[in-house]
Amino acid sequence: MNQLGQQGKRAARQLAQLTTAEKNEYLFQLAADLETATASILQANQQDLDQATANGIPEPMIDRMRLTENRIKEMAAGVRQVAGLPDPIGNVEKMWQTEDQLMVGRQAVPLGVIGIIFESRPNVTTDAASLCFKSGNAVILRGGKEAFYSNQALVNLMQQTLKNRKLDTGMIQFVSDTAHEIASDMMRLTEYLDVLIPRGGAGLIQRVKNSATVPVIETGTGNNHVYVDSYAQLEMAKEIVVNAKAQRPSVCNAIETLLVHEDIAPQFLPLIEQALTEKSVELRADQQALNDLETATLASEADWSTEFLDYILAVKVVASIDEAIEHINRYNSKHSEAIITDNYQNGQRFLKEVDAAAVYINASTRFTDGFKFGFGAEIGISTQKLHARGPMGLEHLTSMKYIVYGNGQIRE
The missing domain is CATH 3.40.309.10 (Aldehyde Dehydrogenase; Chain A, domain 2)
Structure with missing residues (x-):
């Protein structure tokens, strides 16, 4: 986990320097590559489905992890929609002049490195990665063992698309070890992770809330x-x-x-x-x-x-x-x-x-869905009241900094 964290920090610096056009070009290419690789993605997904059936997982839960040609097209459409959204990074919300004649503004900046722990739904992999990438954040993805082969295939594809565009593969990383101990290590990766987002059932979310030392954005169960x-x-x-x-x-x-x-x-x-x-x-x-x-x-x-x-x-x-x-x-x-x-x-x-x-x-x-609300793919649906609430789109993956212009002022 330390190695993934170090790679994420390094990649986040490069990602923050990309222009909107460069980020969009990557995302449009990724959408095309997803559709081109449909057969191999479905083959990997079938391994997960076969294993889930053998393990007696109920059909509604199997449906959560099932990919089809149409669902892959929807994933690609989500990536394209994210590419078409306005880039929040660098936007200055407003500027004002203080009594000291300083010009002060609030500017949107990336959070940095985002960790995402999720269960069973492989579409989360591309949704999360595309939103993090467009908002200038490196991401470390840790999916559940139920959809391991699907997630691995999708991340391999996203990293290959990064390589083809001479971009650091640390921008989108995958935790290949599904052991609970590794997830626990990720929850405490405070030196490298700026925020942790759990997506899954009540058990996962509670475990992350109770165990994480990294700041958590809680995405909720749906009663x-x-x-x-x-x-x-x-x-x-x-x-x-x-x-x-x-x-x-x-x-x-x-x-x-x-x-x-x-x-x-x-x-x-x-x-x-x-x-x-x-x-x-x-x-x-x-x-x-x-x-x-x-x-x-x-x-x-x-x-x-x-x-x-x-x-x-x-x-x-x-x-x-x-x-x-x-x-x-x-x-x-x-x-x-x-x-x-x-x-x-x-x-x-x-x-x-x-x-x-x-x-x-x-x-x-x-x-209640980021795609249906017009946000493109969503990072999750937050049930918190701090920072973000509801379907989380690009603007929820940013922080802000104050930018201050002066002409020699000193404080008396």
Whole structure:
């Protein structure tokens, strides 16, 4: 890890000197190289999938690590979108004159060397690397053992593209040892890492938070909710709930709990039960919701705070929007929350009172995504309130320095 850190520091200095055009040229070439290397990437990915199947990993989790031709095209599109975004580095936010006739400004600068510890999703590899590169940061990637072959193939490709452009391969590095001890060493690499970003399940994030001495930007688990208000259009609510739960249940912006106002529960619950049953979703409901559901089982207290990442949905009937907001703020992970309503006041109350990085009115939580928000690929979705919150794009990977112009001033 010390060697990777030293190489990262050296490469970060070179990377910080690249022009926007030089960074964009690399990224456009990388996108093309990803598409050209599709067959070899898929071959490496198949090794991971075969191993995961042999180890009995559930299908929703296998889907997280599965690459297809279309997903590789999406990865390449994400890289191109990052290349097309404005470069934040060097931007001066504003300048002002002090009483001492000094001109003072705030300028965006790279963080330096970023470490990323993540699990299972190989698209994180290119997303993170492209964002770090465009924002002038060297990156050290440590993926989970489940997607080892996919991640290794992708980093080898990115480093080859660096070599072809006479750039230091230390700009994008990969931790090839998946042992927990190596991850622990990375968490304490304070001499070389400027920030550490974990992406994965609750266990990984908590371990990094509790063990790291390197500053951490916490990306969150997604215990997300949809609240169907008494003023909701039920057909629209059904489509949103099905999408938010079943379109891809293994990702952090899928919902885990459905809250339904008691006034419309007798009409809506049978409707949504039929739609979710067709998607093989298991329902775990409170006692009141069970009255209007045929296939659900009784929910436990633990179900309200669980990120299932599976075809499982907790269901609760509430008496008011106040009860819905109280439940959400008690159990949520501050990721993404949605209300379905045609009542303007209720929608505005939900936006104001729910504590989450992204809050929706009449839309699926599945849109909490850097690509969908127009940031290009994302480095993660932060559930913190310091420095960055929500999908993290280029500007969240910068710090700032004060630049000061004088003409001989000294302080009295």
